[in-house]
Amino acid sequence: MITAAAVAGMLSLVALPAAAQGTASRGPRTADGKPNLNGIWQVLTEANWDLQGHAAAAGPMIPLGAIGAMPPGQGVVEGEEIPYKPEALATKKANFADRLKLDPEVKCYLPGVPRATYMPFPFQIVQTPKFILISYEYANAARTIYMEDPGPPPVDSWMGQSVGHWEGDTLVVDVTGFNDQTWFDRAGDYHTDALHVVERYTLRGPDTLMYEATIEDKNVFTKPWKISMPIYRRLEKNVQLMEFKCVEFVEELMYGQYRKKTAK
Amino acid sequence: MKLQCALVSVLAASMCAGQGLTAKKAWTPLRTANGQPDLQGVWTNATITPLERPADLAAKPFFTPSEAAAYEKQVVENANVDRRRSDVTTDVGLAYNEAWWDRGTHVVKTLRTSLIVDPADGKLPALTPEGERRAVALAERRRLHPADGPEDRGLTERCILWPTAGPPMMPSVYNNNYQIFQGPEYVAIMVEMIHDVRIIPLDTRPHLPSGVRQWLGDSRGHWEGNTLVVDTTNFTDKTKFRGSSENLHLTERFTRTDPDTILYEYTVNDPATWTKPWTAQITMTKSASRVYEYACHEGNYGMMGILAGARAEETSSANAGAK
Amino acid sequence: MRCWIVTLIGVACWAAPPPKPANYVPPHTADGQPDIQGVWNNATLTPLERPAALASKAFFTPAEATAYEKLALEQNNRDRRGTDATSDLAGAYNQAWFDRGSKVVPTLRTSLIVDPADGKIPYSVEGEKRMAAAADYARAHPTDGPENLALADRCILWATAGPPMLPGPYNSNYQIFQAPGYVAILIEMIHDVRIIPLDRRPHLPGSVRQWLGDSRGHWEGNTLVVETTNFTDKSHFRGATGNMRLTERFTRTDANTLTYDFTVEDPATFTKPWTASIPMAKSAGPIYEYACHEGNYAVPGILGGARAQEAAVAAGK
Numbered sequence: 001m002i003t004a005a006a007v008a009g010m011l012s013l014v015a016l017p018a019a020a021q022g023t024a025s026r027g028p029r030t031a032d033g034k035p036n037l038n039g040i041w042q043v044l045t046e047a048n049w050d051l052q053g054h055a056a057a058a059g060p061m062i063p064l065g066a067i068g069a070m071p072p073g074q075g076v077v078e079g080e081e082i083p084y085k086p087e088a089l090a091t092k093k094a095n096f097a098d099r100l101k102l103d104p105e106v107k108c109y110l111p112g113v114p115r116a117t118y119m120p121f122p123f124q125i126v127q128t129p130k131f132i133l134i135s136y137e138y139a140n141a142a143r144t145i146y147m148e149d150p151g152p153p154p155v156d157s158w159m160g161q162s163v164g165h166w167e168g169d170t171l172v173v174d175v176t177g178f179n180d181q182t183w184f185d186r187a188g189d190y191h192t193d194a195l196h197v198v199e200r201y202t203l204r205g206p207d208t209l210m211y212e213a214t215i216e217d218k219n220v221f222t223k224p225w226k227i228s229m230p231i232y233r234r235l236e237k238n239v240q241l242m243e244f245k246c247v248e249f250v251e252e253l254m255y256g257q258y259r260k261k262t263a264k
Numbered sequence: 265m266k267l268q269c270a271l272v273s274v275l276a277a278s279m280c281a282g283q284g285l286t287a288k289k290a291w292t293p294l295r296t297a298n299g300q301p302d303l304q305g306v307w308t309n310a311t312i313t314p315l316e317r318p319a320d321l322a323a324k325p326f327f328t329p330s331e332a333a334a335y336e337k338q339v340v341e342n343a344n345v346d347r348r349r350s351d352v353t354t355d356v357g358l359a360y361n362e363a364w365w366d367r368g369t370h371v372v373k374t375l376r377t378s379l380i381v382d383p384a385d386g387k388l389p390a391l392t393p394e395g396e397r398r399a400v401a402l403a404e405r406r407r408l409h410p411a412d413g414p415e416d417r418g419l420t421e422r423c424i425l426w427p428t429a430g431p432p433m434m435p436s437v438y439n440n441n442y443q444i445f446q447g448p449e450y451v452a453i454m455v456e457m458i459h460d461v462r463i464i465p466l467d468t469r470p471h472l473p474s475g476v477r478q479w480l481g482d483s484r485g486h487w488e489g490n491t492l493v494v495d496t497t498n499f500t501d502k503t504k505f506r507g508s509s510e511n512l513h514l515t516e517r518f519t520r521t522d523p524d525t526i527l528y529e530y531t532v533n534d535p536a537t538w539t540k541p542w543t544a545q546i547t548m549t550k551s552a553s554r555v556y557e558y559a560c561h562e563g564n565y566g567m568m569g570i571l572a573g574a575r576a577e578e579t580s581s582a583n584a585g586a587k
Numbered sequence: 588m589r590c591w592i593v594t595l596i597g598v599a600c601w602a603a604p605p606p607k608p609a610n611y612v613p614p615h616t617a618d619g620q621p622d623i624q625g626v627w628n629n630a631t632l633t634p635l636e637r638p639a640a641l642a643s644k645a646f647f648t649p650a651e652a653t654a655y656e657k658l659a660l661e662q663n664n665r666d667r668r669g670t671d672a673t674s675d676l677a678g679a680y681n682q683a684w685f686d687r688g689s690k691v692v693p694t695l696r697t698s699l700i701v702d703p704a705d706g707k708i709p710y711s712v713e714g715e716k717r718m719a720a721a722a723d724y725a726r727a728h729p730t731d732g733p734e735n736l737a738l739a740d741r742c743i744l745w746a747t748a749g750p751p752m753l754p755g756p757y758n759s760n761y762q763i764f765q766a767p768g769y770v771a772i773l774i775e776m777i778h779d780v781r782i783i784p785l786d787r788r789p790h791l792p793g794s795v796r797q798w799l800g801d802s803r804g805h806w807e808g809n810t811l812v813v814e815t816t817n818f819t820d821k822s823h824f825r826g827a828t829g830n831m832r833l834t835e836r837f838t839r840t841d842a843n844t845l846t847y848d849f850t851v852e853d854p855a856t857f858t859k860p861w862t863a864s865i866p867m868a869k870s871a872g873p874i875y876e877y878a879c880h881e882g883n884y885a886v887p888g889i890l891g892g893a894r895a896q897e898a899a900v901a902a903g904k
Binding site for chain 3: 126127140238243259
């Protein structure tokens with residue numbers, strides 16, 4: 001059934017090579033004329049280990065050897081340092097010292113935003129005019145970006161409530177309604193329920209998304225701060241998200257102490 | 265800039281005096297495809313010239329060619345002398361000779377009697393009080409804890425870092441081999457020991473953040489005429505080149521002076537350790553060989569033997585009731 | 588007599604892809620897919636299998652349906668206070684907590700299963716044996732460790748996710764998104780997302796098994812047909828093995844109804860494929876975050892309680 005919209009959609013696809021030769025920002029478009037962010041994407045930085053620049057270091061578990069060690073990273077924080085209040089910095093350091101017990105990632109808890117973006121797992125964007133769904137392979141975390149304002153978040157949540165709009169060719173996502181349970185990375189960087197995140201997604205060519213997130217939390221930081229990194233399209237043939245339902249993998253860790261002891 | 269020029273002319277003068285690398289017809293090096301002077305190939309910096317001028321050569325900054333030949337003969341003979349002793353331990357300890365070592369058989373081509381060119385006496389400048397303190401503390405620690413754990417052993421025994429990698433890249437007991445590759449924006453130096461690769465960007469990007477420290481530091485390079493100048497910072501406090509601190513600032517210069525020679529010069533700047541900067545030169549010679557894989561850690565029986573042996577000694581002396 | 592005729596018509600209808608009221612034309616997405624987007628809810632009082640008491644009754648009359656609905660709601664909300672604290676606590680749930688819906692399916696069938704005609708799952712002998720063995724094992728090891736507990740209690744998988752996607756005790760909510768080449772179903776419980784590619788790519792390798800299997804979709808007219816394989820042998824949908832094959836059909840039959848049919852095949856468990864049909868109703872939404880695992884006090888409570896009981900027994904009460 002060929003509708004006018006379908007024809008327009010096909011024409012916009014056909015027009016793609018010409019558009020690519022034109023202005024660099026034009027890029028592939030959806031049927032409603034927006035930059036097309038559909039697809040499977042993944043970040044390549046070491047941000048999930050530590051947002052700030054860091055050398056390589058031994059990991060917290062000796063039996064894991066080099067597998068559990070921390071890889072080095074140049075850092076993704078603009079200005080290099082996260083602007084902690086002094087007492088909050090002490091909390092971050094305490095978090096790091098006790099990270100095996102305290103990092104929610106260890107327990108397969110929902111990663112929150114922006115951490116979900118730079119977990120070392122792919123995610124898929126399914127883009128419609130009214131909603132943009134982001135499905136994360138990690139712990140099948142998911143969030144729906146409302147492109148029409150739904151009002152204030154009805155309840156606090158791990159992934160927050162995301163409201164998006166276009167500024168030119170940039171998708172701007174305003175995220176509020178967080179609880180205080182997630183971390184930003186494995187280095188103990190944390191927040192309270194006053195967290196407010198604004199993300200910006202801009203296509204740079206058909207296979208690269210430039211990503212920025214501005215983070216503010218008046219209880220923890222002296223001022224808002226920004227991270228940025230590219231996100232790359234996963235180009236393998238027939239690539240798809242697979243399941244990483246890690247709850248099963250942490251049951252022994254979390255409930256093993258309650259396991260019945262068999263007297264054998 | 266003025267200081268740099270002065271240094272160059274001093275070097276040129278001393279080189280002429282030593283009759284080593286006479287600055288003859290300025291040899292024009294070949295160029296790579298993207299126009300850089302070509303340093304590529306496999307090179308060795310093996311040499312029997314010591315870093316510091318030996319005491320008995322204090323008055324002699326340069327050998328004559330015949331003196332050099334005599335020195336070479338003597339050093340090589342000494343290395344191969346039969347040193348059998350009566351007890352097993354000493355016998356094993358002294359069993360190495362040139363079948364194993366490959367320190368080289370020649371002095372540097374400049375015929376200088378030390379690698380150090382500045383200070384002029386060929387000796388390291390004096391340590392600062394802090395540098396002295398650190399050196400004493402380190403020596404004491406090593407004396408008291410020779411083998412408590414792997415961190416008490418040298419970086420070579422731990423298969424972490426070899427002197428040939430540095431930087432600066434100093435000749436060592438064997439395998440003083442390097443392969444240099446050049447791309448449009450990078451020079452890469454593959455160091456055989458221990459398959460370290462120094463990738464040196466040639467653009468103007470800043471160094472890594474000062475909070476990030478690396479064993480080989482962080483290098484940035486640029487060309488000054490036919491000389492590659494490499495600036496390295498961001499060392500860890502564990503690298504300790506000759507007792508240096510983590511604030512070591514190293515400048516290296518690579519100049520290909522003829523088809524078979526790269527003049528490698530480095531300046532060490534570490535006011536926390538030495539009272540003034542010091543500079544050394546080594547001539548690197550083209551090698552016909554290839555660079556081999558040195559899987560050091562993968563075959564590290566040495567560490568296990570040293571530590572287990574130390575533990576066995578402690579147990580046996582404890583059992584023997586020795587004090 | 589009337590019931591018999593109705594049954595006959597019902598069977599005849601389901602032999603072919605379900606014909607829908609011919610006058611409803613669904614809108615289309617920009618890339619030409621029939622538009623099934625939005626928030627949907629599939630709560631219903633109709634059980635999957637026909638209850639024994641209704642064995643001879645394939646369909647309610649409207650009056651019977653109303654009576655059934657009334658009874659179900661009363662039952663769910665009755666005061667079930669027991670004399671002791673344990674049974675009191677266990678019976679404490681009512682409609683304040685549950686959200687199973689308040690209606691039977693509009694077809695008035697007394698089961699969601701439409702084939703076989705008796706509304707029951709056609710287990711094979713081997714299937715029944717396996718189920719019985721599993722039940723015996725579960726009885727003998729109810730709380731040894733987390734893997735002995737229900738998938739929902741472990742916060743791994745909810746019946747609403749399946750697939751197939753069956754209504755659950757509450758939050759039987761879904762949001763469907765469509766983009767060129769994909770249909771995505773966000774399932775509220777437990778924030779599972781089924782991303783269904785519409786191209787002709789092959790399934791995952793047979794050695795890769797997933798809780799929700801691996802789905803591939805295509806459109807047949809206005810019906811989205813989704814085929815799913817690669818289940819694990821831990822999914823156990825109604826006792827099925829990991830070789831279960833599932834075919835689902837989504838058809839928007841009016842602006843507010845998405846008809847959802849599914850057919851289950853597993854020769855190791857069932858004597859023949861069986862089919863069920865559940866209408867999904869448009870819902871205002873929104874989909875909430877269900878952070879199940881993050882708030883899972885149940886598992887430590889169940890296991891810790893079992894260990895405490897054992898200790899008390901061992902200590903001679």
